[in-house]
Amino acid sequence: MTFEEIQKTIEGMLAVQRNLQDGQLKLQESQAELQGSLLVQKGILEELIQKYADLGENSMRQHHI
Numbered sequence: 425m426t427f428e429e430i431q432k433t434i435e436g437m438l439a440v441q442r443n444l445q446d447g448q449l450k451l452q453e454s455q456a457e458l459q460g461s462l463l464v465q466k467g468i469l470e471e472l473i474q475k476y477a478d479l480g481e482n483s484m485r486q487h488h489i
Contacts, residue, residue, distance in 0.1 A: 425433075
């Protein structure tokens with residue numbers, strides 16, 4: 425291989441590496457956003473579970489009255 429061929433090969437490899445790093449960064453950002461969304465959903469579900477528990481208790485009290 426000539427020097428120019430080696431240089432072009434290395435430049436191509438570096439471009440591939442940059443693309444991979446960009447993809448990994450985007451994936452990490454997406455995962456962070458997803459984690460935040462899941463935490464919000466978990467909080468909402470916990471609130472709903474508590475509200476349904478409260479409704480059940482209130483329903484039981486009304487049946488006893």
